[in-house]
Amino acid sequence: MSLTLCGRAFKEVAPRRYVATVEASELRRAIEAVVEEEAYISSISAIDMPKEGKIELNYVFWSVKHRAAIVVKVAVDRSDPVVPSISDIIPGAVKGEMEAHDLMGVVFEGNRSLRRGFLASEDVVVRGVYPLKKDSGV
Amino acid sequence: MALVEIPIGPQHPALHEPVMLKVRADGEDVIGVEVNTGYNHRGxxxxxxxxxxxxxxxxxxxxxxxxxxxxxxxxxxxxxxxxxxxxxxxxxxxxxxxxxxxxxxxxxxxxxxxxxxxxxxxxxxxxxxxxxxxxxxxxxxxxxxxxxxxxxxxxxxxxxxxxxxxxxxxxxxxxxxxxxxxxxxxxxxxxxxxxxxxxxxxxxxxxxxxxxxxxxxxxxxxxxxxxxxxxxxxxxxxxxxxxxxxxxxxxxxxxxxxxxxxxxxxxxxxxxxxxxxxxxxxxxxxxxxxxxxxxxxxxxxxxxxxxxxxxxxxxxxxxxxxxTPSFLNVLNTESTYLGHRLADVPVILASYDPCISCMERVLVVDERSGRRVYMSLKELAQVGFG
Structure with a gap:
């Protein structure tokens, strides 16, 4: 089973869980298509993958219309983790982006609220460490 | 009326979800709310x-x-x-x-x-x-x-x-x-x-x-x-x-x-x-x-x-x-306080069901005179109601 939104196929990986992987340049278009489906943003989870040299971002939505979780995955370069912000498309994403920035160092271009110390404690911020990175030493 | 900035919280570190609401008010009317977190991120x-x-x-x-x-x-x-x-x-x-x-x-x-x-x-x-x-x-x-x-x-x-x-x-x-x-x-x-x-x-x-x-x-x-x-x-x-x-x-x-x-x-x-x-x-x-x-x-x-x-x-x-649900409910609702009166802030915050019992003390600063008054959340709720 799969779900097609805006010409993109979302694969059903488990019951009521649809996942698609996109390029960073296509991210905003994919998110716009998902938001159209009566969806709220549930979470932005960043996963550090030092072996592959990337950070994987999972934008998890719940669609009230489809009664399914729709996940958009995007991989960013670990040494330069920059991705366009989606906070203007769905304002509920602002804090999720702030969290991923503070704990994993991802830069969401266009989100002006990004700052260190949003969640992380001051000693971690002063050392310039992103605590959820695998090699952070935390 | 004086512009006042009212920090609500941060609260007791032993309780979950410590958070601080920085409320800016023009007299009785709320004109801005900023939610601050990170006081006790436990990792x-x-x-x-x-x-x-x-x-x-x-x-x-x-x-x-x-x-x-x-x-x-x-x-x-x-x-x-x-x-x-x-x-x-x-x-x-x-x-x-x-x-x-x-x-x-x-x-x-x-x-x-x-x-x-x-x-x-x-x-x-x-x-x-x-x-x-x-x-x-x-x-x-x-x-x-x-x-x-x-x-x-x-x-x-x-x-x-x-x-x-x-x-x-x-x-x-x-x-x-x-x-x-x-x-x-x-x-x-x-x-x-x-x-x-x-x-x-x-x-x-x-x-x-x-x-x-x-x-x-x-x-x-x-x-x-x-x-x-x-x-x-x-x-x-x-x-x-x-x-x-x-x-x-x-x-x-x-x-x-x-x-x-x-x-x-x-x-x-x-x-x-x-x-x-x-x-x-x-x-x-x-x-x-x-x-x-x-x-x-x-x-x-x-x-x-x-x-x-x-x-x-x-x-x-x-x-x-x-x-957690409060991450969305408390942090994403800053705009819902706007246009209400100061006494409504605790009501709105409580209606999102955060861990509020620990947000005990509130500091009211009069921006013109620099006067500072400590109030409990409950006292704030009773200020100017009616």
Whole structure:
């Protein structure tokens, strides 16, 4: 089973869980298509993958219309983790982006609220460490 | 009128979700609210990475004191998926009973806090007294009054015997009676209705954009409940109706909670009367999981609780991302305070059901004279009302 939104196929990986992987340049278009489906943003989870040299971002939505979780995955370069912000498309994403920035160092271009110390404690911020990175030493 | 900046919080570090609201007010009118966090980030996600799957069970339950069983459920059901184990039906029923008891006492707690915030101290005490009956039921089932710790991979830690089962059924009647009374109070009391109606309104179209969840979402007319849309544990077998209202204000959110608590009573009764026979406690606990990832969702008392669990195989998780309902409900609703009066701020905040009991002191700064006055949240709620 799969779900097609805006010409993109979302694969059903488990019951009521649809996942698609996109390029960073296509991210905003994919998110716009998902938001159209009566969806709220549930979470932005960043996963550090030092072996592959990337950070994987999972934008998890719940669609009230489809009664399914729709996940958009995007991989960013670990040494330069920059991705366009989606906070203007769905304002509920602002804090999720702030969290991923503070704990994993991802830069969401266009989100002006990004700052260190949003969640992380001051000693971690002063050392310039992103605590959820695998090699952070935390 | 002077412009004033009022920091509410940060609160007691021993309690979960410490948060600070920086309120800017022009006289009585709120013109800006900024939510500050990070006072006590405990690094639970990192802690989970560094510990085994089995230890994670206990860590997850300690994310939140009030809704600990739902945290354990979200973690355990996700890990069970990765481990390839399925809990027996009886265990699923017991888990569900504990989670619904938790919903009842959590909803009673916030009703009590709301009553206190608007100056009804006696009502606060009465609800807290009766909430203890629900806590007692939780203790009867799990052996613990607060931290249930009943989940284990592949079942529950403790079975429910006939004596305790009938005792819970018996005591449940009293809880129901009191809940009905409090629902009537919140529905009909002139002052409560006046203080909560039209305050902190979120329109249906905004609710999804702001990505609020749980009673806050359902209070804005969106019929979304994880138990119904994405059922887990024993919820597919237990009939219940999804409570939602169209008003979208603080009063609607409280009414959704009280109606839900009554619905929970019926669900617990149904589950206890039809408790399946068979084993509930597993003989051995699996310790390793397959590589893969799970998106685990549960309807906590405050809304959708989400865990993203990533496994690289072995005995430890690779990454666990936790998103609690209050993260969305409290942080994404800064705009809903605007245009209201100072006395409405505590009401709006309480209507999102944050952990507020610890936000005890408030500092009022008069920007012109530089005068500083310490006030409690309750005193603030009474300033200039009427």
């Amino acid at each position: 639970v996600e990192k802690l989970l990475e560094k510990n085994s799957w089995v230890r994670g069970m206990y860590i997850a339950g300690r994310v939140c004191g009030i809704c600990n069983a739902v945290h354990t459920q979200t973690y355990v059901q996700g890990v069970e998926n990765l481990m390839g184990v399925e809990p027996p039906p009886r265990a699923n029923y017991i888990r569900t009973i504990v989670m619904e008891l938790e919903r009842i006492h959590s909803h009673m707690l916030i009703s009590a806090v709301m009553a206190e915030v608007i100056g009804f101290t006696t009502l606060f005490m009465l609800i807290m007294r009766d909430r203890e009956k629900a806590m007692y039921l939780k203790e009867l089932v799990t052996g613990n009054r607060v931290h249930a710790d009943i989940h284990v991979f592949g079942g529950v830690k403790r079975d429910l015997d006939e004596v305790r089962r009938s005792r819970v059924l018996d005591e449940l009647r009293r809880v129901e009676e009191r809940l009905k009374y409090y629902r009537r109070v919140f529905e009909t009391d002139y002052t409560i209705v006046r203080r909560l109606s039209e305050v902190g309104r979120i329109k249906k179209s905004d609710a999804l954009k702001l990505s609020v969840v749980g009673p806050t979402l359902r209070g804005s007319g969106v019929r979304s409940d994880v138990r119904f849309e994405d059922p887990y544990a024993a919820y597919p077998e237990i009939p219940f109706s999804v409570i939602y209202r169209d008003e979208g204000d603080s009063w609607a959110r409280m009414m959704v909670r009280l109606d839900e608590a009554l619905e929970s009573v019926n669900m617990i009764r149904y589950a206890l009367e039809r408790l399946p026979q068979g084993p509930a406690v597993p003989k051995a606990i699996p310790r390793t999981a397959r590589p893969g990832e799970v998106f685990s969702r549960v309807e906590a008392p405050r809304g959708e609780l989400f865990y993203h669990i990533v496994s690289a195989g072995g005995t430890n998780p690779y990454r666990v991302k936790i998103r």
